[in-house]
Structure formats: C-alpha cells, structure tokens
Amino acid sequence: MTPQSQREFLDPGVLARLSRLELQSRWPMEGNIAGRHKSPHRGASVEFAEYRKYVPGDDPRFLDWRVYARRDRFYLKEFEADTNLRCYLVLDTSGSMAYANKFSLARKLAATLGYLAMQQGDAVGLVACGAGITTDIAPRRKPVHLKNIFDAMAAAKPDGETGLVSALHAVAEKIRRRAFVAVFSDLFHDPDELLHCFRHIRFRKHDLAVFHLLDRTEVDFKFDRPIRFVDMEDQSAIVAEPGVIYPRYREALDAYLDKLRRGCAEFKVDYRLVMTDADYEKVLADFLLARMRT
C-alpha cells in the first residue's frame, strides 16, 4: 500500500470508528480457514448444531457417551463450523461514473469496506469493469494484498461504455465457492438485464450487496435553461429544455428505481441507494449494522 493511495481512499478516523463493527455475511460462506462467518459445513466451534448416527469411519472422539449410556446407541454430537469469507469488490469504471464525485465515493466505499474485511481476516479481491473487465485481482487474506487493490483502484479511470452486466455474469461464473460480492456503480443500464445478472449471482449462493451511486442533480434535474446534454459514455448529445421534460424524466427515473428496488428485494440483494452528497461513513455504518442485526 502506497501512502498516496491510502491517503486518497482511507480516513483513519473513519476506519477507527468503523473497526468496532463487523462485516457479516447474511448467508453461510465457504472459506479456507476458520473465521467469523457461518459455514455450510459442520465444524469445531462451540455452537451445537445437531446429533447424527455414528457410521463407521467417524472419529470416535465426537461420540456422545451420555446418549450412549441412556440409549445404548452411538450418536455423534456435531457443532457449527466458522469460516472466513472471500470478498469481491466490483467497481464500475464506465464513463458515467466520472459524473460529479461518484467514482471517488465508490473508491472510498470499496477501499474502506475492503480494509475492514481484511482486518477481520477475510480475503479481499477486486474486479474493475469498464467496457469489459479491466482489473481482476483474486481475493487474498494477507494485509499486504490491500496495496495491490488500492494501487489498481488509483490507476482506474472512469471511461467508455459500461460493461457491468457482462462483468457481473462473468464474476458469477468465475467464483466457485460462496462469496460476498459488493458492487459499486451508478447502474445506468437496462434494469431487467441488471436484475437478471443479480439473480445469476444469487443463484450461485453468493451474498450480493449493491451500492447504487446517484448524484443529487441527476435526481432533481433542476436546470433553468436549455442544455445540450452530452453522454459521458458514447459522447452522443441531446438538446433539451429541462423545465419541459422534467416530469417525464422524473417519471422514468422513478419507474427505474422502483423496478430495481423490487427486483433486489425479490432476489434478496442488499440494495443501497447512495447519494453522492451523503457521508460515506454513515453509509457504511448503516450497511454493517444492518447486517449485524440479521
């Protein structure tokens, strides 16, 4: 980790306050080592899971002798297993993310979340996608691995058309074991296609969190004169009278957001709408606390 990129994405004060919170997964994870997250497998934690009939080959150390004394049958006592999680940070680097401070906020959120995950022993990786996947760093547990991630984030520039949907499908296919996937994007894409790839990720049993970044001007659309709007992705332009088209614009935006919200709720995606003028510490604190409560 270079001091430069660290200063750029991380705030020590924020990290100190957020370090008291844990990043918890909402579903059992499959990790390599013991950790803070539930595993779908039985393990050696102190939390009782279930009784199971003894079959030859089972370790006799786990036999429950008291049950044997009462029933004259062999039963094994099983406990929950705790494991670590693999956290994939998916950062949208399409041209639209250059609007206002969306990209900066996305990097801060991703970096802080990655740092917190690393601190609690989880593996963190990064996928940056513009028109296609530009950066793909596999998750590692070593703290020094954060340097690679931050360097990649610092090197990323928002440009070109979005390839988020294909990137998310690729991520869903690539990750073989259950993992935590956090997406940082403005999601300016067809909501049906987006929801389709969210469903794909959830089908692979991954825990998916989506940070939907929008600027206040994109929502309010308050302009007082005709404007030539130039697309930040493909440079096409539209001249429009904001006062005239505002109702239609808001109607389209509201319909889009409603569809996204409903789809995310249906597929149990942790959807967070983040305005660029919001305090990112509060955004992350709310995100982490909500997960701890579930």
Add this chain to the structure above:
Amino acid sequence: MSFLQPYILWALPLMAIPIIVHLLNRMRYRTMPWAAMMFLRMATRQSTRQARLREWLILACRVLAVAALIFAIARPLVGGWLGWAMGAAPDTIILLLDRSASMELQDPTTHLSKRALALRRLAEAGKEYVGSSRFVLIESAIRKPQEVASLAALESLSTTAPTDTAADIPALLDVALDYIVANQCGRTEIWLASDLQQSNWQPESRRWEAVRTRFGSLQQDVRVRLLALTEVVPDNIAVAVRETQRRRTARGYELAMTVELTRNNTGTQNLPLAVVHEGARSLLNVQLEGQRQSVQVALDLGQRKTEGWGWIELPADANPRDNTAYFSYPEDLHLKTAVVAENDAARRVLRIAAAPAPAVLNESADTVEPGTPLKLSDVAMLVWQAAVTNVVRDFAENGGVAVVFPSGASEEGKFRITTWRRTDGPLANAKDGRILPLAELAVTRRAPLQVPGTVLASFEDGKPFLVKQPLGKGAIYWCATLPVREWSNLDDGTVLVPMLQRILQEGGRRLSKADNSEVGSVVGQASRLSVSQGRVSTDAGVYQIGTKIVAVNRPAAEDEPDMIDEATVRTVFGSVSFRMFTEKGGATAALQSEIWRWFMVAMMVFLTGEAALALPKRAKERSWAS
C-alpha cells in the same frame, strides 16, 4: 373595431417578441456532460403532444398578452363609430343625414338629440380623413349635395338643423348615387346616420331594388356605413290633428277636431292638452290608455264665420318636435255642386246626393243640361254624366274636383265590389270605424274604366269601380256605374252620399281661405303666422301663402314608432358593401373605456394562464436517503 389611437397598432409586430425570446432561449443552451442519459432519452422520447401543446399554449398566451396590451393602449372601440375605417382614406365621403322629426328624440341623461349625436359622431369620425378626403353633406329635408369644408362647423350649419320633415332614405341614397356618377368620384364611402324609422326606410318599396342595381353598376368602390341611432325613449308622446271640420250649431259654429296621440308605452296616464286659438289657451285633460288614442276636441267658434287657425300643445317631453300640432279651419263657405247628366234619373239622384241637406250643411247642387255653357269659378264639385269634354279637364286642372259617371258603352252582369281603400279618400271608414257598405252594392251594369290613376275600389274580377286621376291642381274621380236601377243600387245613398260629400269637401278647399298640409308638400313664398320662426319647406307652423292660411304639420308617418331591425337593413342593402354601427345615445364614453378595460382584463387572463401553464408539475414526494 376601431381605435382612438390607431398609430399604436404599428407596435403590433412586438407580438413577435415572445416568439423571438423563445427561439433565442432555445438557441442559448450550454453543453453539459451527463451520465443519466438513459432517463433523458426516455423523457425526450416521451415528450408527447401534451408537452408540445403546453409549450405552444404558453407561447400563445405570451403573444396574446402582448397583443392585448397593444390593443388596450390603442383604445379600441367596438361597435362604435369613431375611426372605424382603418384602411386607406377614401376620395369622397358622403354624409347622409336623416333630419326627420323623429331624429329629435333626446337622450334623457345627456339631453342630446339623435341628430346632434349623429353629427358629433360623423364629425369625430371624419377627423381622421380631414385633408385626405372630400366631405359632401346630403340631408334628408332638402336632399341637395353640399360640400363641407370644416367638419367642426357641421353642427352649426343651417342644413343640419332640426326639421319637421319626414326622411326618404331610398331617395337620399339615390341623390348620393347621382352625385357619385355626376362628379365621377373615386373611392367613395357613404356614411348614413338614421334612426331606422320604418316609414323613412320603406323597406317594402321597390325603389330599393333600383338602389341596389345602381350600386352594383358603379365602377367605383363604394361602401356604405350606417350609424343606427336606435335608442328608444319610453316617455315620448306625439300629437297630431288628423281632421278638422267646421260645423253649425244652435249657438253658431264649432270646430270639431280629431286629435291623435301616439306614444310607445301602454300605461294609463293623465295628459293636459293645451288648445291655443286666436291667442287664447284652454286646457283639456285627457286620460291616455294604450299606445294610440284619438280624442275628439270641439272648439266653440261662436258666430265667427271667417277662417282661423291655432295649435294644440303637449307638455315638454323627450322629443320637442312632436309636441305641437297646428290646425286651420275655413270660413263658413257655401259649397256649390254643378250636376251635368244625360240620364234624368241619374241627374235627380246625383243632385240629392251632392246636397242632401242644403240648409243645414250650407251647400247646394244645380243641375245643368249637357251642352249648356257653365260658370264654374265658384263651383266646388262638378258631377258629370255625359261624354267627357275639355270643360271637365279644364275644371280639374284649375284645382277643381270632378266626378265622372258613365254615359257610353257598358257590360251587363252581376258584379260585386270586394276591395276598396278604407284608410283615406272618399270611401274611407267613418270616424267611428264603421265601414262603408260597398260590399252590399249590387252592380248589374258597368262601364270599363281605362284611365290612368289610383284605383280606390275594384270589383271581384279586378276591374276598377272608382279611379282617382290627379290632373293639374285638381283631380277627376271616375265611377264605373250609375246610380239608377238599371245599373246598380248605388241610388240608395249609403255609399253615394258619403262618397260625394267627401269629394265635395275636397273640392271646397280650392275655394277656402284655409288649408291643412304636411311639411314638404308646400313650396313657395310663405310668411309664418304662428309664434316661432321657420321655413314652410322644413318647419311645421301656420303660414300665410298668398291669400290662404295653411297649417303645415309634420307628416303623419313621423309619429309611427316602428323601427326596422338589422336583418331588414341587411336585406334592403343586399350585396352592397355595407356595415352597420349601432349607437346607443350617450353611451359612447362608457363604451370607449369599457373596451380597453376588457383588453386589459384579457391580458391579465393570458398572463395568469401563462403562469399556470409554465409552473412545473409538483414532483412525487420521495426519500432519497440511502
């Protein structure tokens, strides 16, 4: 619509300002990188007709608001007379002024007569054209074109003063057309001011066809503008003396007058009627009921045998010109009739019918054999039943009245009289409304009447029974049958006596020193005997004309309250380029101010509409917190 300040209308192109601002605003865009293009594309794609319509409505509201402001500053007058012509000035403007007595009806608030109001409006309208157009005045009393140099002096001209005449609008237009043709005027406008009195316009007259044809045949562009002064004032009463008759009484003589009172309301009203005779004024209270009422007034003349005159006055009301009716009466005149007849029976019947009560009525009838020389200088009526000679014609041309009965070829059959003139003339209804029994006449023999004149009565098959042929100063009445049994039952006297007595009265006027007439029908040198000044051609009064005393009154038709409506006016003008302005007396000032206020109101409405349309729709309440 007309404008008091039409030059302000040059500012009308300013209406384009909102459009220009709109276009400039559209061109004055700034470029902005934008991320949420997908919503923008959807919004512009969905910018439907409704949004475009709203935009056009806003623009229209702005344009109309500017237009309303400009029109308001230009002080528009809708339906008014002032400055209505916004086109190029015509070469000639002919002012046609209805100067009839009915135009003297005054507005109760402004006390301005319709004639004075019309003159004011004409002068105000003409101001716009002073220097560019020639003004010619033709008024209804004299109908002589008169060039007007200064419109300001229009009201002070003697030819625009009030009169007691009746107007003849078709004749007035005829004079105007004559003037246009004779002077080869270029583009001409005829400004006609009238109160649309039906008797003046005579919408049924065939002369309108000729007027329309003449308009159509003009090579010039001639337009007619009618200023209709149709204000009705409810409390006006008109008085007229319809008939006077000197009668003998036990004490001497009396003058029996039929006085007609006309008004345009119907309530019961007590009216003091003043009768002025030989400087003495006597009052008579009359109770009015209905719109028209005849009052019999008997004036005691004592032993007076000479002619005389006087007048009847009403209290002052809305029209001062119809409050006085003048009368004159003849001296105690002996009316002589000369009866010349071939048929003995007819001669006897005609003599009796011409003088049924010689002692009472102071009349006599002498019978003369045909061919006998006649002395007709003191004869009031000549009854002739023989081959017509120059004696009859000379008598009529010198002012006498002759009645000619048939003496030649005839046809036999059964003939009934079905139509006759009942309003006036020798066959008119009696004063009490009773009808002469002409329908009961049984005619078995009749002679064909082939003379020019007015048919006063006709048989069932349309052939004439009685024809009046005006000739010189007098007239000849031609009757188709004889008062003898072989011809008809005319000899029973029920029709013959009143007919001959009325004709005798008519013939007696020639010999009388007093007469009653209408304004406009008497011309020549005359000196006024009644108190106020005036001329016999235009003003009512009692005049001395030669040795005769003539009471001249306004025409009876002037008292008729009937007016024609706008549809009738349009019908009579037909295809003539014509425009009508209705002027409610004294309400012009209110009209002027009111109309620009309406434009200001319209401007405010447009601006309010624009503001309401331009307000952005309220967005749905939504929380955007993450």
